[in-house]
Amino acid sequence: MNFKFFLLIFLNISLATVAGAQVKTVYLSDFGAVANDNRSDHAAFNKASDYINKRKGNTRLVITGGKYVVGVLPKYSSEQNIPTGAITINDVMHLENCSNIIIEGRGSVSIKFADGIPFGTLPDRKNVTDISVHIGSLFRFINCTGITLLNLKTDGNNEKFKLLKPWGAGNNPYEREHEGLFILNCQEVKVSNVSFNGYGRDGAMILQDADKIPVKNIFFTNCSFNNNGRDGFSWCGGKNVNFYNCFFKNNSVGKIQTNPGSGLDIEPERNALCENGKIINCEFSGNGGYALTSGYATASDVLFDGCTIIGNTNYAMICQSPKYTFNKCTIAGTCLLYYDAGKEADGTNFTNCTFADSVAKKKIYTLNYLVATLGRYIKFTNCDFYSYKVPVIYSEIKKEGGLNKKENTYYKNCSFAAYFMKPSTWQRHAFLVTNAIFDDCIFKTKGYADFTYILADPGRNIYQEKSKFSDIR
Numbered sequence: 001m002n003f004k005f006f007l008l009i010f011l012n013i014s015l016a017t018v019a020g021a022q023v024k025t026v027y028l029s030d031f032g033a034v035a036n037d038n039r040s041d042h043a044a045f046n047k048a049s050d051y052i053n054k055r056k057g058n059t060r061l062v063i064t065g066g067k068y069v070v071g072v073l074p075k076y077s078s079e080q081n082i083p084t085g086a087i088t089i090n091d092v093m094h095l096e097n098c099s100n101i102i103i104e105g106r107g108s109v110s111i112k113f114a115d116g117i118p119f120g121t122l123p124d125r126k127n128v129t130d131i132s133v134h135i136g137s138l139f140r141f142i143n144c145t146g147i148t149l150l151n152l153k154t155d156g157n158n159e160k161f162k163l164l165k166p167w168g169a170g171n172n173p174y175e176r177e178h179e180g181l182f183i184l185n186c187q188e189v190k191v192s193n194v195s196f197n198g199y200g201r202d203g204a205m206i207l208q209d210a211d212k213i214p215v216k217n218i219f220f221t222n223c224s225f226n227n228n229g230r231d232g233f234s235w236c237g238g239k240n241v242n243f244y245n246c247f248f249k250n251n252s253v254g255k256i257q258t259n260p261g262s263g264l265d266i267e268p269e270r271n272a273l274c275e276n277g278k279i280i281n282c283e284f285s286g287n288g289g290y291a292l293t294s295g296y297a298t299a300s301d302v303l304f305d306g307c308t309i310i311g312n313t314n315y316a317m318i319c320q321s322p323k324y325t326f327n328k329c330t331i332a333g334t335c336l337l338y339y340d341a342g343k344e345a346d347g348t349n350f351t352n353c354t355f356a357d358s359v360a361k362k363k364i365y366t367l368n369y370l371v372a373t374l375g376r377y378i379k380f381t382n383c384d385f386y387s388y389k390v391p392v393i394y395s396e397i398k399k400e401g402g403l404n405k406k407e408n409t410y411y412k413n414c415s416f417a418a419y420f421m422k423p424s425t426w427q428r429h430a431f432l433v434t435n436a437i438f439d440d441c442i443f444k445t446k447g448y449a450d451f452t453y454i455l456a457d458p459g460r461n462i463y464q465e466k467s468k469f470s471d472i473r
Contacts, residue, residue, distance in 0.1 A: 022058055023058050023059060024055070024059055025059075026051065026059060026060070026061055026062070027062045027063075028041070028045070028048055028062070028063045028068075029044075030048075031044040031048045032044040033045070033063075033068060035064065035065065035068060036066045036067050038069060039069065040070065040071070041068040041069055041070060042069075042092060045068075045070060045093050046093075048061055048093065049091075049092075049094050049095060052098060053094075053095060053097075053098060055098075056097065056098050056099065057095075057098030057099040057100045057101045058099070058100045059100075059101055059102075060101075060103075060104065061101070061102070061103045061104070062104050062106055063103070063104065063106070063109050063111075063152070064107060064109070065108050065109055066107070066109065067110045067111075067112065068109070068110065068111045069112060070092045070113055070114070070138065071090070071092075071113035071114040071117045071135065071157075072090040072135075073114055073116060073117060074118065079164070080122070080124070080125065082122060082164070083133070084121075084122055084128060084130055084131050084133055085128075085132065086134075088118075088132070088133050089135075089136040089177055090135065090136045091138075091139075092137070092138045092139070093138065093139050093140070094137075094140045094142075095140070095141050095142070095147070096141075096142040096143055096144070097142070097144070098144045098145075098147075099144060099145040099146045100145075100146045101144070101147045101148070102147075102148045102150065103139075103147075103149050104148075104150040104151060105150060105151035105152040105153075106151070108153070109152050110153045110154075111138065111154045111155070112154070112157055113135070113138075113155065113157040115157065115160040116160065117135055117160075117161055117162065118162045118164055119133055119158075119161040119162065119164065119174055119176060119178065119200050120133055120163055120164030120165050120167060120176060121133060121164055121165045121166070121167045122164055124165075132167070133164055133176065135177065135178040136178065137178065137179045137181065137182040138156070138179070138180045138199075139181045140179075140182040141182070141183050141184070141189070142184045142185060142186070143184070143185045143212065144186045144189075145186065145187045145213070146187075146188045147188070147189045148190045148191075149181075149189075149190070149191045149192070149194050150191075150192050150193060150194070151192070151193045151194070152193075152194045152195070153195050154180050154195055154196055155195075155198045156178060156180060156199030156200060156228070157198055158198045158227070158228070158229050158255065158256055159198065159255055161255070163256070168258050168259070169258070170230075170252065170258040170261065170288075171257040172256060172258075173257065173258040173259065174200055174229055174256045174258060175230065175258050176200060177200075178199050178200030178201050178229075179196075179202050179203070179205050180196030180197075180199050180202075180228075181204040181205070182204075182207075183205065183207065183215070184207045184208070184209070185207075185208055185209055185212040185214075185215060186215060186218075187213060187214065187215065187216050187217055188217045189217070189218045190219045190221075191220045191221070191223055192219075192220075192222060192223070193221070193223070195223065195224040195226070196223065196228070197224060197225070197226045197227050197228065198226075198228065199228045200228075200229045200256060201231075201258070202225075202228055202230050202232070202234045203224075203225030203228045203248075204225060204233050204234070205234040205236060206218060206234070206236055206237060206238050206241065207236050207237050207272070208236070208237030208238050208272040209270050209272070210270060210272055214239065215237055215272070216238060216239040216240050217239075217240050218238060218241045218242065219242045219244075220242065220246055221243075221244045221245060222244070222245050223243070223246045223247075224246065224247040224248075224249070225246065225247065225249075225263070225264075226247055226248070226249045226250050227249075227251065227254060228251045229251075229252060229254070229256030229257070229258050230251065230258040230259070231252070231260065231261065231262050231263070231264070231289075232249070232251045232263045232284075232287070233248060233263070233264050233265070234265050234267065235265070235266045235267070235274050235299075236267055236269040236270070237268055237269060237270060237273065238272070238275075239274075239276050240275075240276045241274070241276075241277045242277065242278045242279075242280075243280065243282050244278075244280045244281060244282075245281045245282065246279075246282045246283075247282065247283050248262075248264050248282065248283065248284045248285075248287070248291075249263065249284070249286045249287065250285075250286040251286075251288065251289075252288030253286065253287065253288040253313070257288050260289040260293060261287055261288035261289030261290075261314070262287055262289045262290045263285070263287045263291045263292060264284060264291075264292050265293050266293065266294035266296075266299045266302070266321070267294075267296060268298040268299055272298075273300070274294075274296075274298065274300070274302075275299070275301055276301050276302075277301070278305070279302070279303065279304045279307060280305045280306060281306045281307065282304075282307045282308075283307065283308045283310075284310065285309075285310035285312060286310070286312050286313075287312070287313070287314070288313055288314065289313075289314050290314050290315045290316070290317065290318050291309045291311050291312075291315070291316050291317060291333070292304075292309050292316070292317045292319075293318045293319075294319050294320065294321040294324065295318060295319075295320045295321070296320065296321060297321060297322060297339070298321075299321040300321055300323045300324075301322075301323040301324075302323070302325070303325045303327070304325070304326045304327070304329055305327045305328060305329070307329045307330075308329070308330045308332075309331045309332070310331075310333060310359065310362065310364065311332065311333025311334055311335075311364065312333070312362065312363055312364060313363075313365055314333075314365050315333060315335070315336055315365065315367075316331050316333035316335050316365075317333075317335045317336065317337075319336070319337050319339060319348060320337075320338050320339045321339055322341060322346035322347075322348075323346055323347075324339075324349070325348075325349045325350075326349070326350045327350075327351045327352060328351070328352045329353045329354075330354045330356075331353060331354070331355050331356075332356050332358070332359045332362075332364050333357065333365050334357075334365060334371075334372075335370065336372045336374075337372065337373045337375060337378055338372070338374035338375050339375045339378075340374070340375035340376055340397075341377040341378075342376075343377070344377045346377065347375075347376070347377025347379060348375070348379070349378075349379045350379070350381070350383050351380075351381045351382060352382045352383065353380070353383045353384075354386070355370055355371055355385045355386070356370070356385075356386040356387070357370045357387050357388055357389050357390055358386075358388045358389065366389055367390070368391070368394070368424075369392070369393065369394040369431075369432075370385060370387045370390060370391070370392050370393065371392070371394070372393075372395070373393070373397070374395075374396060375397065376397055376408075377407060378409045379409075379411075379412070380410070380411045380412070380414050381413060381414070382414065383414045383415075384417075385414065385417065386417050386419070387416075387418050387419060387420065387430075388419045388420060389420055389424070390420070390424050390425060391418070391425060391426050391429055391430055391431045391449075392416050392417075392431045393416070393431035393432070393436075394432050395409050395431075395432070395433040395434060395435065395436050396434055397409065397435040403461070405437065407435075408436050408437050408461070408463070409433075409435065410439070411436065411437065411438045411439065412440065412441075413439070413440050413441065414441045414442075415442040415443075415444065416430070416431070416442070416444065418445045418446070418449035418451070419446050419449075420446075420449055421447075421449075422448070428448060428449055428450045428453070429453060429454055430443070430449040430450055431451065431454060433454055433455075433460065434460045434462070435460070435461045436460075436461075436462050437462075437463045437465070438455075438462070438464050438467050439465045439466065440465065440466040441464075441467045442468045442470065443455075443467065444469075444472045445471060445472060446471070446472045447471060447472075451469065455467075
């Protein structure tokens with residue numbers, strides 16, 4: 001899928017959402033916003049939201065070029081007097097039960113949260129049951145259809161929060177509400193040229209209640225989800241969720257470090273499913289947790305095409321979901337694959353991908369292996385594996401009564417290069433493999449590491465067909 005095709009889909013669907021309804025164009029300045037005056041424009045955004053909600057949508061909101069300040073600084077005489085609970089959720093734009101909406105930046109538009117906003121918990125307060133201090137979302141959309149966001153640079157400013165007591169799991173966790181984009185039970189959402197950087201929790205989150213409007217047809221083009229406190233993006237429900245040319249970088253590495261700290265966390269919640277995703281030409285790197293994680297069988301049928309996935313401080317990838325496909329991806333760092341598919345159609349497939357445990361001038365996290373496969377029907381075709389520090393492959397598939405040949409991990413036209421020159425986890429062994437098929441593969445070493453010891457072991461259930469061995473020169 002090339003860029004023109006993806007953009008055509010984006011534009012056609014965006015135009016379709018405004019067809020058949022009287023869409024009125026208004027400007028944020030109509031509601032009192034003044035760009036570049038360093039004063040809060042939060043109230044103006046709230047008024048614009050009220051206007052759109054009263055119209056049930058059918059509005060184009062134009063934000064002209066300049067810098068806008070949002071976020072609510074509560075009045076308090078001491079930390080113990082900071083408000084807590086639901087009243088601290090002060091969304092900038094909260095739209096509900098609306099359709100046919102365009103929020104468009106014209107010129108260079110920057111929306112930034114104010115310095116010093118309290119965030120976290122106050123566990124020492126007496127006679128207070130809800131001790132959470134939230135901020136709220138920049139955009140919160142609930143039960144909406146047909147929303148388009150265009151050309152906005154947004155900054156949650158999490159490095160300038162007044163951090164209170166932490167809450168959650170992580171090195172310095174603050175798992176309270178603050179997203180750039182919070183989508184709940186919405187359809188036909190298109191986001192282009194928008195950054196969601198520096199938020200207290202996630203850059204963006206999608207949720208679906210199983211008994212509400214099905215979440216589907218969500219598109220992101222040329223967007224960034226960087227430097228957020230937890231995940232760049234949490235996909236927790238929905239069908240046909242798409243990303244093109246997006247960045248998911250450096251999340252959970254700043255002042256706030258909340259688990260899982262992934263670039264993209266595909267984690268179905270509320271009995272929802274995550275299905276039919278397309279992630280094209282995207283980058284995942286520098287994150288405190290996994291670059292990419294999908295640990296649930298309720299997430300399925302996702303394509304990664306032309307992506308860069310780098311595990312700088314943790315695993316590059318953990319995947320325990322069916323029907324995942326990776327094409328022409330570069331994956332650096334430890335990669336753990338352990339979806340145990342019951343049939344071939346549900347397996348994990350890699351085509352024309354490159355795996356490495358080192359990247360020039362970048363620290364890469366590697367454990368005891370480059371790639372670990374712990375499930376049936378995992379297939380690699382035309383892939384290259386380069387290992388400079390650790391063994392290339394760890395593969396262990398167990399099944400009561402044994403495996404049939406078809407269930408084994410399958411490598412077709414792949415090359416394996418082991419560069420390490422001193423004992424690693426498994427001494428000279430270039431990999432530790434059981435239950436695998438190597439079809440027309442090439443095994444390269446630099447004179448120290450040894451593939452043949454494992455490949456020749458008759459007890460490992462390894463099949464070789466037309467494989468070759470050579471020295472790295």
